[in-house]
Amino acid sequence: MxxxxxxxxxxxxxxxxxxxxxxxxxxxxxxxxxxxxxxxxxxxxxxxxxxxxxxxxxxxxxxxxxxxxxxxxxxxxxxxxxxxxxxxxxxxxxxxxxxxxxxxxxxxxxxxxxxxxxxxxxxxxxxxxxxxxxxxxxxxxxxxxxxxxxxxxxxxxxxxxxxxxxxxxxxxxxxxxxxxxxxxxxxxxxxxxxxxxxxxxxxxxxxxxxxxxxxxxxxxxxxxxxxxxxxxxxxxxxxxxxxxxxxxxxxxxxxxxxxxxxxNITKTWKDTDKELKSDENIGRQLGKKTNLDGLLANVFTDKSNTLIKAKEIYQFVQDNYTWNEEYKIFNDVSVKDLIKEKSGNVSEINILLYNILEENEINVKPILLSTRNNGLPTKLYPVISEFNYIIVQATIDGKTYLLDATDNYLSFGELPYRCLNQYGRLLDFKNGSEWIDIEADKTSTTQYLVDLQISDDNKINGTIKTKYVGYPALLKKKKYFENPTEYIDNYADIQTSITVLDHEVYVINKNDDEFSESFKAEFDDSSINSDNVYLNPFIFKFFKENPFKLQERTYPIDFGYKNSFLYSMQLDLGDKYEVIDMPKEINGVLPNNTGEIIFQTKVDDDKLLLFFKVTLKESLYDAAYYDALKMYFGKILDVQTNSLIVLKKK
Structure with missing residues (x-):
């Protein structure tokens, strides 16, 4: 051999x-x-x-x-x-x-x-x-x-x-x-x-x-x-x-x-700042008078509260001006044309936002960045052609907010996913530009709260509540507000193993940062006729497959934002059933405590309680974490797919 x-x-x-x-x-x-x-x-x-x-x-x-x-x-x-x-x-x-x-x-x-x-x-x-x-x-x-x-x-x-x-x-x-x-x-x-x-x-x-x-x-x-x-x-x-x-x-x-x-072909950032300040598409558009005071007069509810005022200006731009999906940040930029036509490119939308905020005495600065699909700009020397996007930084009561008004589903301080590309160049024509980190302002979360019981006629039913915060909420809002009736009908169709009743959505505005819903569920073919009942408790799954399949990956794992997932289930057994087998509990962490997985089950007062939590505490992981993340997601899938609870009639 x-x-x-x-x-x-x-x-x-x-x-x-x-x-x-x-x-x-x-x-x-x-x-x-x-x-x-x-x-x-x-x-x-x-x-x-x-x-x-x-x-x-x-x-x-x-x-x-x-x-x-x-x-x-x-x-x-x-x-x-x-x-x-x-x-x-x-x-x-x-x-x-x-x-x-x-x-x-x-x-x-x-x-x-x-x-x-x-x-x-x-x-x-x-x-x-x-x-x-x-x-x-x-x-x-x-x-x-x-x-x-x-x-x-x-x-x-x-x-x-x-x-x-x-x-x-x-x-x-x-x-x-x-x-x-x-x-x-x-x-x-x-x-x-x-x-x-x-x-x-x-x-x-x-x-x-x-x-x-x-x-x-x-x-x-x-x-x-x-x-x-x-x-x-x-x-x-x-x-x-x-x-x-x-x-x-x-x-x-x-x-x-x-x-x-x-x-000297390649300029320093000091030279580039001067050129941008006088550029007709950037510097000369920034600070232009908007003449929108009449329209804004009915928008403000409390001009003494700077944060509320900034949020109302932000929503005003979102609601009244549409992004034409063009990324022309250095060509054909005219805030005047945007106000007239109600539609414009990235620069026009966000420079208008900048100008209105500045007119209302809010501290703002523009930021040049490159989107995720466009690549990272070099930090070695200025290459303006590597930037394809502009956003606004507002500083209010000592806190900074990164703003983009191109999407009316974004909440205040939330950037489109395309913009989450590590860093950008903050333009300050008085003190000089500088690199700043571009990060999501909060951890995104997905929560499922499942409350079930075994009815007198030996069927499983109950109430399910879900809550999404951040980017998961953004996706849900877009699907819901596009056609609320169709959303609810499709939602029921997707849940093939249950009948969805009394579905309610709890969201008021498109740019709310949360999306919550609840419904009653009756499990199809869930009649319990045998002495032993085998139950997979995961009605919803965080992931359908392991996204990491390579033997080796040499480039970073970039989620874009920090993420947290929670699945909590309570099953009321009544006085008819007892638990004879439950999956093993799991407690694990990613290297350097950059992620955590917790899976717990217990029986308390005739109620089966299950808790499953997954966190990704970093938005960007070095390639050295690849094997650990691959195993981590494999464990998540294993918990969701192979967890089995065995009940027995008393």
Whole structure:
């Protein structure tokens, strides 16, 4: 057995090591092998890829050469045989692609065959006003095919130095990026992601670039390389994958001309604050007179109470102005147009809120942020294009509230889930901007209170009360207020094991921060005729499945907000039944007391009492917590699904 085990290890090592990850040459082994032992779920594999970017000494354009070799492991990997290459453009110039070569390799009668891509099968598609797409699909694709392709891009946009993605949604054996950057171009270089570089070598090349006036520049040549790169796999409770995909990015910081001129491209936050203050879409809209005093006169109930006044202003904006679902925070912003049209983008809605609050002597400041789907903005230097949202901070009686009036179901101080993206930039044009944390203002809760009894005719019925606070309440309110009658009818349909009677909802306003409901329940087919009764006490379940399925996760678990769940049940046994078996109690915590699970059952005075509580005390967990959270959710599901109470007639 030991010899067989050793042989399996050697074979596995051999399979991996014999892929030719040194270049584009394709071996018979590359085609014959249809499994990647390090990731048996992979549908395709990048065996080798390299990029090379440099400034052409004759044209002074940025040239990027790309070469790539992929293995198609099965039919599900066929999508990797259609290649799309984005080409940037503006009103005056555009990137050009050339030297596209693509080949499909297969085995026929034990010989390697090649099928070349023809020029007529390469297409260009106008994607939008900033990008054209060059596209082609490999011919003669089969399971087991190996494909190679290469191309060259020539770009006049040197300030947009090409980045490189080391990680993809399929694994890679080897990925290398070579750069040559003249000394008169100074870039901020950012390595994103959690994968480590195997190679990071630099050398200086003298006089790599010459100008017509005799000026010269030295170049820094750099080699970045990674090997054995795992596929990035999306899972629940994460922000955009762009936050975590391992890659390298460039932002032009300073350009020094051969004539001695210096252009500081990347600004400091001090410079950026000045620009934003005078920007016609941000600074010049902030503080504009709204002329809404007449409409607001009937809104205020107590102008002496600042918090009440702020809440009434907030609801006024929510009720009277509609978000058009556009995220244009630096383009076409006009508070005047919003007041006239009653509909506008994010900036217009929340700047109007800012202006009305400020007119009523409430301390407010704007906050720039990036939504969860847009990615985290870098803190290394200002990149305004990375922000796509604006909210308002109000400070009242020493307490700060983060406000967004784009959704009339939000309660005062509650942000849309899309905004819960760790941090934002608080703009203060007098004292300077600063980074601040963006967090939900309270723990969200879900509560079920179940009170049951066994009736004289041996049926189980009772009353169920539910309460939602925070983001669970937000979801419930939207479903209910959209169509209250339909909500109640659908609710009854969902509860297939019970008949719902006398359903009542306790919520008055759309922006209340709680949603409560109660109903009477009669359990279908619940007649008790045998001596022993087997009962699963969980009518409602917090989770239907474990959201964590990966063997390993290298990026954080981002719930967005802290959460608490409570399920409490009381079953009146009367004088007819006794409990002969109950599930075991559980008390557990996540590492560093960042979460807790409590499950208790007991019998007290002919009543069976059950208490189940789950808490997630953090909104963001490091990847090191993944295994613990996976087990934690597994235990929650086990309690909900497998808890069994056995009753016996006395």
């Amino acid at each position: 030991k010899q067989l085990y050793l042989l399996a290890i050697l074979l596995s090592s051999s399979v991996y090591s014999q892929f030719n990850s040194k270049g584009l040459d394709v071996t018979k082994f590359d085609i014959e092998t249809n499994i990647y032992t390090k990731d048996s779920t992979a549908n395709a594999l990048i065996i080798y890829e390299t990029g090379n970017s440099y400034i052409d000494k004759n044209t002074f354009k940025l040239v990027t050469e790309v070469k790539r070799k992929l293995k198609i492991l099965n039919r599900n990997g066929f999508d990797k045989t259609t290649i799309t290459i984005p080409l940037y453009k503006n009103d005056k110039n555009s990137e050009k692609i050339s030297e596209i070569r693509a080949t499909t390799y297969n085995l026929e009668n034990n010989d390697i065959t090649k099928t070349q891509l023809e020029r007529k099968d390469i297409f260009e598609e106008n994607y939008n006003d900033r990008y054209t797409l060059s596209k082609f699909t490999f011919p003669n694709i089969k399971e087991g095919s190996v494909i190679t392709y290469s191309y060259t891009i020539e770009s006049p946009f040197i300030y947009k130095y090409k980045g490189w993605e080391f990680q993809d949604n399929i694994p890679k054996l080897y990925s290398e990026y070579n750069t040559s950057i003249p000394g008169n171009y100074e870039y901020s270089i950012k390595l994103v992601g959690l994968q480590k570089l195997d190679t990071h070598d630099q050398k200086l090349v003298k006089n790599c670039l010459s100008a017509f006036n005799g000026g010269t520049a030295d170049c820094t040549k750099t080699v970045y390389a990674m090997s054995n790169i795992p596929a990035f796999i999306d899972e629940e409770y994460m922000t955009t994958k762009d936050n975590y995909l391992s890659r390298i990015e460039y932002e032009l910081k300073v350009f020094r001309g051969f004539d001695g001129t210096v252009d």
